[in-house]
Amino acid sequence: ISTSMQGVFGRHPNGYYAMVEKIRDWVKGIPLSGTPGKQFKDSPTQGVRVGIVQFAAEAGAIKSPNGVGSEGHVTGDLDELLMDLDYHEKNIVGTDRAFINSALDLTKGMFASVTRKRILLVLTDSELKDAAATSTVANLRTLLGMQVQTFGLLLRPTAAFDPATSMAREALK
DSSP: OOGGGSSOBTTBSSHHHHHHHHHHHHHHHSOBOOOOTTOOSOOSSSSBOBOOOBOOSTTOOBOOOTTSTTSSSOBOOHHHHHHHHHHHHHSOOOOSSBOOHHHHHHHHHHHTTOOSOEEEEEEESSOBTTTTSHHHHHHHHHHHHTTEEEEEEEOOSSSSOOHHHHHHHHHHO
């Protein structure tokens, strides 16, 4: 876990657990499609599907593996999403150095069979160290070509911007 997320956040031992809880609350309240992750084609039903990829370490990003929740696919099934979140809560890859390119690779695979609107929400609390790398830029262009709308959200423990959070904010632009 990065330095800025190590402190106590409310009743949580650190910011990562607080963030996972907020995502858990969010997925419980959104209109999910009910479509399981193994159903690769979008169903005609209303609602959304969500995929979760965790990134931070240079070694690579992770998604839930085979046999766990959505098995790393987008899903509209609440039980699968909650299992995915449990997996990510137990398998933290966080460090003080955030690398996003491997997460973009996984995201491209998740979105390949999705025909509905695609949105990528990047949550980070530190600078993306590979944001300007050629491979990262190429992955972002591919996602743009897939009509994926990308939004960045900078998480920080205080309202004030310190040099580290200012650099992270610039990397998300």
